[in-house]
Amino acid sequence: MAVDGIHTKRDRETVTLKQVAERAGVGIMTVSRVINTPEAVSDKLKARVNEAVRELGYVPNRYAGSLASARTSLVTVIVPSLSGRVFGEIIKGADEILSPRGYQIMVSNTAYSLEDEELVCRRVLGWRPEGVIISGIDHTEGTRRLLLDAEIPVVEALELGGNPIDINIGLSHRDAGRAAVDHLLERGYRQLSFIGAQMQIDFRAQRRRQGFLDGLAAAGLQAVHDISFDGKVAFEAGAAAFAQLQDTGEATDAVFCVSDELAIGVLGEAQRRGLRVPQDLAIIGFNDLDVSSAVMPALTTIRSPRKQMGRLAAQALLGDGDLAKKIDVGFELIPRGST
Amino acid sequence: MAVDGIHTKRDRETVTLKQVAERAGVGIMTVSRVINTPEAVSDKLKARVNEAVRELGYVPNRYAGSLASARTSLVTVIVPSLSGRVFGEIIKGADEILSPRGYQIMVSNTAYSLEDEELVCRRVLGWRPEGVIISGIDHTEGTRRLLLDAEIPVVEALELGGNPIDINIGLSHRDAGRAAVDHLLERGYRQLSFIGAQMQIDFRAQRRRQGFLDGLAAAGLQAVHDISFDGKVAFEAGAAAFAQLQDTGEATDAVFCVSDELAIGVLGEAQRRGLRVPQDLAIIGFNDLDVSSAVMPALTTIRSPRKQMGRLAAQALLGDGDLAKKIDVGFELIPRGST
DNA sequence: ATGAAAGCGCTAACAA
DNA sequence: TTGTTAGCGCTTTCAT
DSSP states (O other), X not given: OOOSSOOOSTTSOOOOHHHHHHHHTSOHHHHHHHXXXXXXXXXXXXXXXXXXXXXXXXXXXXXXXXXHHSOOOEEEEEESOSSSHHHHHHHHHHHXXXXXXXXXXXXXXXXXXXXXHHHHHHHHHTTOOSEEEEESSOOOHHHHHHHHHHTSOEEEEEEOOSOOSSEEEEEOHHHHHHHHHHHHHHTTOOSEEEEESSTTTOHHHHHHHHHHHHHHHHTTOOOSEEEEOOOSSHHHHHHHHHHHHHHHSOOOSEEEESSHHHXXXXXXXXXXXXXXXXXXXXXXXXXXXXXXGTSSSOOBEEEOOHHHHHHHHHHHHHTGGGOOSEEEOOOEEEOOTTO | OOOSSOOOSTTSOOOOHHHHHHHHTSOHHHXXXXXXXXXXXXXXXXXXXXXXXXXXXXXXXXXXXHHHHSOOOEEEEEESOSSSHHHHHXXXXXXXXXXXXXXXXXXXXXXXXXXXXXXXHHHHHTTOOSEEEEESSOOOHHHHHHHHHHTSOEEEEEEOOSXXXXXXXXXXXXXXXXXXXXXXXXXXXXXXXXXXXXXXXXXXXXXXXXXXXXXXXXXXXXXXXXXEOOOSSHHHHHHHHHHHHHHHSOOOSEEEESSHHHHHHHHHHHHHTTOOTTTTOEXXXXXXXXXXXXXSSOOBEEEOOHHHHHHHHHHHXXXXXXXXXXXXXXXXXXXXXXX
16 A cells, blocks of 8 residues: 655565565575576576565565675766756667666756756765766866766766766767858858857857857858847747847848757747748757757758767767777758758 | 776775774764764764765765665656656656755656556666656556555656556646647637547547547537557657648648647648648647747647646655645646647 | 664675 | 575664
8 A cells, every 4th residue: 555755664564585585485595596597596496486576576675785786787867957858868868778788777967057966976976876977078176086986987978078087978069060150151141140048057058159159250250149048948038039139139141049949939030020031041050859850941950969979878888899988979960941 | 097887896995984984083873973964963073074074085875875774765757758858847847846855866768668667667666766756547457566565655647537556646638638629619620630649559648639539529520530640750740640631631620739749740741831820720739848839830739737747746755735645737728829 | 972783685605 | 506694884773
């Protein structure tokens, strides 16, 4: 019977190895073996034990097991946000590799704060993960120290660069920003603007913006507008930012949005204002979300191989295939209707 | 120093309570108290211990702690999919309540399979969660048995009904489907169609469809089209389904899509075919994703309070505020431009 | 306020 | 193939 509210377990009966062993009339090690290395037990005893396990509804206690064996089969993934589909895909990619190998993933959220990341890291290391996948390359010294001292494989994912703690899998966000401008310039646009969100806390977004500005400078141009507009929902922030930019500023004929959400917000707002995309306004985003190819016109964007990064990160942790310590997964500009 | 690939920890040095105690020149219980109940230790010893903890980089081992105390501070959330933003929001809502209270969330994925759900359940109970949040009300007998035997609070979330294991928080998806038809009929549409995806495995989607069909029947009508079109990406499935429906079938003037993703796919395809929405075609979805209000025209949809369900589920587990065993969070039809 | 002893439920290492 | 023993690193309980 279920029970009101959370409370400790000790006051209730728990089925243990020993009880299963007694029930089956065998030693506890036999039960342990039936569960962990069934091939090492005779069919006869195995059957008896399995029946006892079933009858008692025995579920092995991982705390006891891990304490005794020093194996946890746990991998933690540290992400800056639980909302975006972006991080969900990394997690999913990692899970696809890890689950079949018997690993459990534990996800923790830093809310884009380096200080919280350090706290999260400390908390999470108490679970003695056998590997850590952490987002980005910017961390406090304390976080680095913790991770280094843990003596487990660590993958810094999403972005390339910095002074890697261990393994680094990602792409150059600066190059991606640069690719966005180059594309717009090539298409003939000259009055380019940048729209960002949460720029103070999102280092990867900052680097995409920097790449954009670099590219403009290289072409002897400068941004017509360069704004960041925070908001609870990125789509709305995009719409609001574009509205502000149109209402108060000089004309722009192309915008680079630091994310597809913003870009789709801009697209909607532009259409509401009667602008034709891409004739009057070109829009390019970043991420290539599923929805980006569904909107009309479809959104030109830069695809980051998120799921692949998750998979590679997991494989790197497992030491599969002798992967390099540094893997550039690259990005791909997907030209579509919006430019 | 980090290390190549995952391997066990025992071969490397680990800092334990005992080492900290020796370093600080106190008993191990004093160290334990400094960490768990610092108010019970004198300032002098507390300072010495904290210094030793810092110097050694001590991180308490949760396995030892939980084994000894029978408290895990773990809550597991079982979802059918890691991809959708839908489940991410439930998790986020739950995390907002649980994290500040010192609980760690562990997420597990059943891939919309009841059999996998049972396996996942068994695996996850080995971590001795102090509470479980599980999606939906459809489970195998084995799953029910496991959850009941665990003697911990269990919340079945997202959907109301069935024979609850313990606590049930959600909404009636059938009523939601019914609300969708009623809205379309009220707007004057008569040639209604249904577009679904993954209908065989998604019970909640089935119930929305049933509500839709019920509503039609009550009005003496029947669906022009009633199709399900699977695909890797729901947006694309929506577009493909609508294309098929247009190419091979009778005229329809309104479609109810079982999810917003499908609806946005339909919207894009309709626009590509030169149809005016909502004049030529009305579209209504389900979920109210962030993107749904950003597209042009904005999508009429039914909002389910996902984050709130996550929060309520967490609060119910904690026994907060003496919540009912059954909570109907309702839904809200949001009329927008697409109808 | 502090410490010593016992033991949580399991696995490693060994013995039979 | 099976069982016995000694911990794993902590917290509980009970002394002091």
